[in-house]
Amino acid sequence: MIRGYHFLIMEEYEKIRQEESNALLERKRWAEQNMPRVVDIEKKIARLSLELAMLNFKQKDNREETFERLKSEIIELRGEKMEALVERGLSPDYLSIQHRCSKCLDTGYVGASKCNCYKQKLVNLYYKNSDFNDMIKKYSFKDFRLDLYSNSSSEDPSPRKNIESILESVYNYIQNFEKTEENLLFYGNPGVGKTFLSTCMAGELLNKGWFVVYRTSDSLIQNLKDIKFNDNDELMDVLMNCDLLIIDDLGTELTTEFAKVELFNFINTKLLRKKKMLISTNLTIDNLKSKYQERIFSRLMGDFTLYKFSGDDLRIKINAEKRRALG
Ligand SMILES: [Zn+2]
The missing domain is CATH 3.40.50.300 (P-loop containing nucleotide triphosphate hydrolases)
Known part of the structure; x- marks a missing residue:
């Protein structure tokens, strides 16, 4: 026994991440049908964030200014999105990926060390049957x-x-x-x-x-x-x-x-x-x-x-x- 447990646990994390990413897709699909305004805001945020990232590579006279403007626009849009979600009775992070372990983000590792949730998975696997x-x-x-x-x-x-x-x-x-x-x-x-x-x-x-x-x-x-x-x-x-x-x-x-x-x-x-x-x-x-x-x-x-x-x-x-x- 207990050969290959690390592989099995890593597989389990992979499965969790896949499930969460599928669940997010489902929620996004629902939002497209039922909250198109929020989906629009999300697209806008994505576009502005990309613009913000690209600023680093561009030579521009008013870079600082543009940076500040983009940042505050994004913050405002995020606030607007959250408000709309909460108004609808949903969690503010409804359209973000969910992690079952907030410490390791379902990877099993925090830096180079194993997360506590890894140990719990090991215990479960070890004591199964x-x-x-x-x-x-x-x-x-x-x-x-x-x-x-x-x-x-x-x-x-x-x-x-x-x-x-x-x-x-x-x-x-x-x-x-x-x-x-x-x-x-x-x-x-x-x-x-x-x-x-x-x-x-x-x-x-x-x-x-x-x-x-x-x-x-x-x-x-x-x-x-x-x-x-x-x-x-x-x-x-x-x-x-x-x-x-x-x-x-x-x-x-x-x-x-x-x-x-x-x-x-x-x-x-x-x-x-x-x-x-x-x-x-x-x-x-x-x-x-x-x-x-x-x-x-x-x-x-x-x-x-x-x-x-x-x-x-x-x-x-x-x-x-x-x-x-x-x-
Ligand atoms: Zn963890």
Whole structure:
């Protein structure tokens, strides 16, 4: 996947521009039938504007004067045109080309950089038909169930207190997402809500217009292979430059020599470029230490804020609830 997305997005812009130019033609045709006076004014404005432009190439004694005269005539005609349109209940720019994005004028670029609307198109294209799209719909903050976390004082803090404090940090993270350079590491037993919470965050950030990419660590390794052996630059661009990369289930990937080296290089480059990551893992800190080389481990400990999830397996609790409801 994700090959040729740039081409597809550029095609979409081309289509938008074509649609808008057709719509303008339609409006002009209508105006010719129904507002001939305005069409006359437009023609006059066009003629005067051309004259004005040609002034630069002509040697004339009274150039300044002619320039001023033409300019004020054009301004007056424009005013007259707008008045006529507004009188008819139309927008003053009814007979001008419309842009759906006023920043990039539907080109996708502002200068040499990609416009925000390009990113939005990329997100839509990227998440079209993806499983993650279904996950985001299913897992949202409003469905987050604090009651599944025990209040028992046998642990300090209790799983409930613990998750409440994690939720608060996560809210703040989302609120300050633009400014923060923080990376997050969620760890804890399976089934304590790490993936659920990462997905809630992804949904929230995507809604705010950020480009979040979700990968299991295994699919990330597959992607890194694809990049290395097939020169898939577009894929690298997505993984490297997205606003947040979620790496789920770190530790479940096959730890080949390739995986270890590439994973380290990748994470390291992202850290150097200050590209945010959220990693979740079922491994304990000790497991992480023994599974990964010192250099990966020390990046994870030094450059990520650690959140330890606690509690019983929520999936078991939910299933038990379902059984009770059925029984
Ligand atoms: Zn734009």
